[in-house]
Amino acid sequence: RTLNEVLFFPSELACVEQVFNPSSPHFPSSCSPSCPLPHGVETSFSRLLRRILSATSSLDLCVFSFSNMDLRRAVLALQSKGVTIRVLTDKEYAAITGSQIGVLRKAGICVRCDTASVYMHHKFAVVDSRLLITGSLNWTLTAVQSNKENILITEEPELVQPFIQEFHRLWVDNDPA
Amino acid sequence: RTLNEVLFFPSELACVEQVFNPSSPHFPSSCSPSCPLPHGVETSFSRLLRRILSATSSLDLCVFSFSNMDLRRAVLALQSKGVTIRVLTDKEYAAITGSQIGVLRKAGICVRCDTASVYMHHKFAVVDSRLLITGSLNWTLTAVQSNKENILITEEPELVQPFIQEFHRLWVDNDPA
Ligand SMILES: [Zn+2]
Ligand SMILES: [Zn+2]
Numbered sequence: 001r002t003l004n005e006v007l008f009f010p011s012e013l014a015c016v017e018q019v020f021n022p023s024s025p026h027f028p029s030s031c032s033p034s035c036p037l038p039h040g041v042e043t044s045f046s047r048l049l050r051r052i053l054s055a056t057s058s059l060d061l062c063v064f065s066f067s068n069m070d071l072r073r074a075v076l077a078l079q080s081k082g083v084t085i086r087v088l089t090d091k092e093y094a095a096i097t098g099s100q101i102g103v104l105r106k107a108g109i110c111v112r113c114d115t116a117s118v119y120m121h122h123k124f125a126v127v128d129s130r131l132l133i134t135g136s137l138n139w140t141l142t143a144v145q146s147n148k149e150n151i152l153i154t155e156e157p158e159l160v161q162p163f164i165q166e167f168h169r170l171w172v173d174n175d176p177a
Numbered sequence: 178r179t180l181n182e183v184l185f186f187p188s189e190l191a192c193v194e195q196v197f198n199p200s201s202p203h204f205p206s207s208c209s210p211s212c213p214l215p216h217g218v219e220t221s222f223s224r225l226l227r228r229i230l231s232a233t234s235s236l237d238l239c240v241f242s243f244s245n246m247d248l249r250r251a252v253l254a255l256q257s258k259g260v261t262i263r264v265l266t267d268k269e270y271a272a273i274t275g276s277q278i279g280v281l282r283k284a285g286i287c288v289r290c291d292t293a294s295v296y297m298h299h300k301f302a303v304v305d306s307r308l309l310i311t312g313s314l315n316w317t318l319t320a321v322q323s324n325k326e327n328i329l330i331t332e333e334p335e336l337v338q339p340f341i342q343e344f345h346r347l348w349v350d351n352d353p354a
Contacts, residue, residue, distance in 0.1 A: 004333055004335035004336050005335075006335075006336060006339035006340065006343075008339070008343050010294065064313075114325060117187065117323060117324055117325045118319055118323035118324050119319075119323075119324040119325070120324070120325045121313045121314075121320065121324040121325055121326050122313050122325055122326065122327055123313055124313075124327065134312070134313075134327065134329065135311070135312075135313075136241075136298050136299050136300055136301075136311075136312075136313065137298075142295055142296075143298065146294060146295040146296075147294055147295050147296040147297070147298040148291060148294045148296070148297045148298055148299055148347065149298050149299065150299055150301065150311065150340070150343070152311065152329065152336060154333075154336065156181055156331075156333065158181035158182075158183075159181050159183060159329060159331065162183035162185070163183065163327070166183075166185050166327070170325065
């Protein structure tokens with residue numbers, strides 16, 4: 001059966017420690033005792049994080065704006081597990097205040113910036129060359145918590161394959177070498 | 178067979194008169210003799226226009242920014258054919274220079290503005306309650322001609338139905354009455 005899922009935002013606010021530390025689902029030890037957020041709640045955002053964290057071999061990320069700290073944490077967690085990560089982003093937005101692109105670079109993640117277009121406006125990710133995550137949502141806090149946004153998740157090859165090819169094309173086009 | 182299609186932008190530049198007037202495919206009479214654009218060429222944008230123009234009963238459009246004149250023409254053409262059109266858009270962006278939302282309103286199309294969120298950032302349309310058109314692309318000229326953008330088109334019910342429900346929810350929530 002082909003996975004198809006749609007998530008809408010803004011997401012309910014809830015603690016996502018359990019997503020990063022699934023062993024103790026309700027009150028993970030890494031969560032501060034004073035954490036004021038609801039626990040044990042599935043939200044659009046926790047579902048999105050789970051899909052990203054499901055990567056076992058590769059994550060190809062093509063995103064206009066990346067400033068969300070939980071999404072940064074997810075990418076760095078994959079990096080620690082040995083998942084091959086490639087990030088393609090917009091040249092201009094990579095440099096704005098709050099952008100996490102520099103942090104990813106310092107962590108050794110391969111990042112390329114699109115300099116050719118007015119905006120590199122995509123917001124998609126491909127997990128393990130199999131699962132497409134795409135939509136209107138930039139990887140920012142405002143997108144997750146405040147805006148009306150959508151994320152579409154699918155394993156349908158007719159939808160996933162064109163995004164894999166487009167990622168490859170953009171990746172090669174923006175080789176700085 | 179379920180339709181699944183992905184389009185990438187920027188689109189090649191080509192004349193779209195043939196999309197609006199399919200009777201004479203290469204040099205439609207409505208096209209000026211001095212039209213400098215390529216003719217008889219399928220592009221991402223002409224494919225997008227065809228999908229929108231395929232509506233026979235309804236078009237539900239939920240889009241952050243709408244300034245593109247060809248897309249305006251497509252919506253007005255559907256309106257003339259008697260297709261029921263509902264447009265949900267961002268309050269702030271409906272008022273910016275170049276926005277075509279006012280023109281749609283004057284043509285008698287039912288428009289509602291989202292005032293609650295920071296941004297009503299969706300960019301999706303549902304054709305005849307059956308075909309979903311969604312992606313990163315706003316309905317602007319820059320998005321079509323300059324940015325790196327994607328549009329995903331699908332008839333897969335697991336993907337289409339949640340967008341129909343979300344449109345309904347947002348439509349009711351933003352009833353000005
Ligand atoms: Zn907590
Ligand atoms: Zn022409």
